[in-house]
Amino acid sequence: MTVPSKDDLLLEVKNLGVRFAVKRNGFFGGKSFLHAVDDISFDLARGKTLAIVGESGSGKTTAALAVGRLVAAHKGEVQMDGKDFLALSDEDLRIARGKVQFIFQDPYSSLNPRLRAKAVVREPLDSLTEKTEDEKQEIIDQLFAAVGLRKEQQELFPHQFSGGQRQRIGIARALATEPELIICDEPVSALDVAVQAQILNLLRRLQEERGLSFLFISHDLGVVQHMCDTVAVMYMGRIVEYADRKSLFNSPKHPYTKALLSAVPSVKKRGAPTTERIAIDGDPPDPVDLPPGCRFASRCPLADVSCQKSEPELTAMSDTHTVACHFAQAD
Numbered sequence: 393m394t395v396p397s398k399d400d401l402l403l404e405v406k407n408l409g410v411r412f413a414v415k416r417n418g419f420f421g422g423k424s425f426l427h428a429v430d431d432i433s434f435d436l437a438r439g440k441t442l443a444i445v446g447e448s449g450s451g452k453t454t455a456a457l458a459v460g461r462l463v464a465a466h467k468g469e470v471q472m473d474g475k476d477f478l479a480l481s482d483e484d485l486r487i488a489r490g491k492v493q494f495i496f497q498d499p500y501s502s503l504n505p506r507l508r509a510k511a512v513v514r515e516p517l518d519s520l521t522e523k524t525e526d527e528k529q530e531i532i533d534q535l536f537a538a539v540g541l542r543k544e545q546q547e548l549f550p551h552q553f554s555g556g557q558r559q560r561i562g563i564a565r566a567l568a569t570e571p572e573l574i575i576c577d578e579p580v581s582a583l584d585v586a587v588q589a590q591i592l593n594l595l596r597r598l599q600e601e602r603g604l605s606f607l608f609i610s611h612d613l614g615v616v617q618h619m620c621d622t623v624a625v626m627y628m629g630r631i632v633e634y635a636d637r638k639s640l641f642n643s644p645k646h647p648y649t650k651a652l653l654s655a656v657p658s659v660k661k662r663g664a665p666t667t668e669r670i671a672i673d674g675d676p677p678d679p680v681d682l683p684p685g686c687r688f689a690s691r692c693p694l695a696d697v698s699c700q701k702s703e704p705e706l707t708a709m710s711d712t713h714t715v716a717c718h719f720a721q722a723d
């Protein structure tokens with residue numbers, strides 16, 4: 393990975409934070425905050441893919457929703473094309489919305505079941521563009537062909553498609569406004585392995601043809617290993633490791649990343665440094681009442697007393713690899 397120049401950057405996220413007010417029970421029960429996304433920063437270059445990985449509950453979806461302004465950030469910046477996306481006025485936001493589109497995990501629940509497939513794809517054209525009827529139909533025809541669906545399938549309803557085909561409709565819909573950034577939140581997690589590969593191939597081909605940038609979220613490092621240029625590993629709202637793909641897969645440094653990688657069979661076979669599955673036992677801390685020190689300490693095989701005292705900062709191991717662990721070492 394070469395560090396992209398400012399001109400190549402599509403997205404710059406700085407110190408983003410999202411917190412949810414939660415009510416606690418009991419005598420002292422008052423308002424507390426769950427910091428679902430806690431001060432994270434990352435960049436995405438044009439035409440590239442940044443993967444955000446981590447177990448369920450680590451804050452991936454909340455981070456993605458905050459980048460797209462679908463949940464409110466309480467702190468931080470999202471620069472899109474050099475503009476402060478979080479500060480756009482309503483009209484500028486409507487225009488910018490077309491440039492950032494989402495693909496969700498479960499295409500069935502994210503597609504309106506009462507709309508025919510062509511109407512699902514048409515919706516963003518109606519709300520975000522000023523195209524004529526003929527132009528819209530031409531775009532819909534092209535998109536159906538681009539995602540590998542037949543013209544007559546435009547008339548069908550979502551329940552008449554398979555899971556993979558529904559995700560193709562979701563992709564066509566996401567492409568309708570010619571976005572620059574597509575946020576893919578676990579786009580293949582609900583699909584069979586064979587269908588996963590087809591959808592990943594389709595996404596890669598569309599990226600190449602259209603110069604798209606992807607923010608690609610997955611709980612599975614195996615899914616992103618052929619799909620990303622850089623990887624951010626999240627744990628309990630924080631990025632704990634951030635690296636280009638090669639460094640992350642060949643030389644993972646955070647104990648949490650190593651454990652996640654050890655669970656990916658195809659990485660093991662390729663002779664990655666972890667050949668045995670590393671179990672991460674122990675419970676994660678209460679996200680509303682985080683302990684001092686490293687958030688991973690309660691589950692980390694390397695934890696010692698220093699880990700409970702101070703929280704490790706993300707520290708550069710090389711130009712393209714940062715890690716938040718007191719014991720991480722450069723190659």
Ligand SMILES: Nc1ncnc2c1ncn2[C@@H]1O[C@H](COP(=O)(O)OP(=O)(O)O)[C@@H](O)[C@H]1O
Nearest residue numbers: 412426428447448449450451452453454455679
């Ligand atoms: N609307 C919400 N209100 C309260 N807590 C939430 C809300 N959405 C997510 N959370 C919490 O924020 C944390 C991160 O969730 P999420 O972003 O969905 O993680 P992931 O996508 O990595 O599974 C979890 O602890 C989750 O329970």
Ligand code: SF4
Nearest residue numbers: 686689692699717718
């Ligand atoms: S700082 Fe300590 S507890 Fe945290 S990941 Fe590193 S070794 Fe484990």
Ligand SMILES: [Mg+2]
Nearest residue numbers: 449452453454
């Ligand atoms: Mg999620």
